[in-house]
Amino acid sequence: MWCQLFSEPEAGSDLAALRTTATRVDDGYLIEGQKVWTSFAQHSAYGLLLARTGPAEDRHRGLSLFLLPMDAPGVTVRPLREITGGTHFNEVFLDAVALPTSSLLGVEGGGWAAAMFTLGNERNLSTQRSRPRWKRLHELAGGSGALDAVARDRLVRLAIAEELQRVGSLPGSAAKLVRSQIEVMASQLAVDLLGAAATAHDDSATEVAAAVHWFLGARANRIAGGTDEIQRNIIAERILGLPR
Ligand SMILES: Cc1cc2nc3c(=O)[nH]c(=O)nc-3n(C[C@H](O)[C@H](O)[C@H](O)COP(=O)(O)OP(=O)(O)OC[C@H]3O[C@@H](n4cnc5c(N)ncnc54)[C@H](O)[C@@H]3O)c2cc1C
Incomplete structure (x- = not known):
């Protein structure tokens, strides 16, 4: 490694x-x-x-x-x-x-160019990271019986965002930014669906512990490989050509 x-x-x-x-x-x-x-x-x-x-x-x-x-x-x-x-x-x-x-x-x-290349790869890779957990959210929503209208709306918005990211070929920074936002929203919904159970869990390998771990870890994805704010700067300056 x-x-x-x-x-x-x-x-x-x-x-x-x-x-x-x-x-x-x-x-x-x-x-x-x-x-x-x-x-x-x-x-x-x-x-x-x-x-x-x-x-x-x-x-x-x-x-x-x-x-x-x-x-x-x-x-x-x-x-x-x-x-x-x-x-x-x-x-x-x-x-x-x-x-x-x-x-x-x-x-x-010549270290900078090589480092930026590996960071670009990391940003692209981070867009793949959480697909299996996304499946868990679907299971959680299905298992919780009739969802209320607000939860259903959040789930549908997430599904649309997920699908748009899958079919679109966004450049590295934009893909990483969208992915990290989806992860935060999806893990928040997972914890909300679990309700009070999510506030009291141990570290064992339960579904609740996995969802809470996802919720907490999603915050780190907004920082790792360059923060959301830095991705926004890159999108503004290098993709949209806005002034600094
Ligand atoms: C889970 C995880 C794994 C990591 N793994 C590695 C690793 O393996 N190797 C490695 O080298 N690093 C790693 N990092 C470090 C990561 O790259 C840095 O944390 C990240 O680049 C931010 O740097 P910083 O923590 O010093 O925050 P700072 O740069 O101090 O930023 C603090 C805040 O200010 C904002 N900010 C800073 N500058 C600007 C600006 N110009 N415009 C707007 N906002 C700005 C940031 O967005 C952030 O909100 C990892 C981080 C995490 C969370």
Whole structure:
């Protein structure tokens, strides 16, 4: 398994502000810095590391991408507890990690384009993520007997949005934004359909626990891979051509 070492405590949406450095030494690079929100770092054999090889003023032009063995000396992974109770993501500390020159992916200063490419893939992938849970919502609605008019209306609106996303070929940012909105609305409806049961559940693998986990996790989808607000900026500036 691989993980993606991009975000830092002071560099999430503004990724070009990242501070982790890769300094050239005789036989390679010395890495110093900290990453955060790194999904599955604790299970990964390698990480795709975005680090600064040029001066901070160079912003994204001074960034390079490295292949980092997660068991290299100087790499410390600390899991973070999430609202769902899970430990999906981590802090990763990089203290004088020595990497050979061959660990540079592509050319020095070429990290930004590669990182944006992988983020684009992540956004497209995130549109596929929750299809099985969508099925669960249908089952839940069917199992709850006669739905009231408001719940029926919400379900139909969601079904239309889902179908529009399926048949339309939206560009990455728009697809990711629509998907994250659908997930929030669908998981909210699932919890509403469950009613009071959703407020008292344990962590066992019940349908109620799964729905609540979905509801809480859907909030994270609005942030992971670039927040909803950043997707809106991209759509406005790069797709619609609106001024900044
Ligand atoms: C579940 C999950 C998994 C993740 N996995 C990874 C991973 O594997 N690897 C990795 O590197 N990162 C990962 N991340 C981190 C994720 O990419 C960042 O959290 C995200 O880019 C936002 O950065 P931030 O948290 O620093 O928030 P900030 O950038 O500080 O944003 C805070 C708020 O300000 C808003 N904002 C910021 N700038 C603007 C702007 N210009 N215009 C309008 N609004 C703005 C944001 O939308 C947000 O609401 C993950 C995050 C989550 C939630």
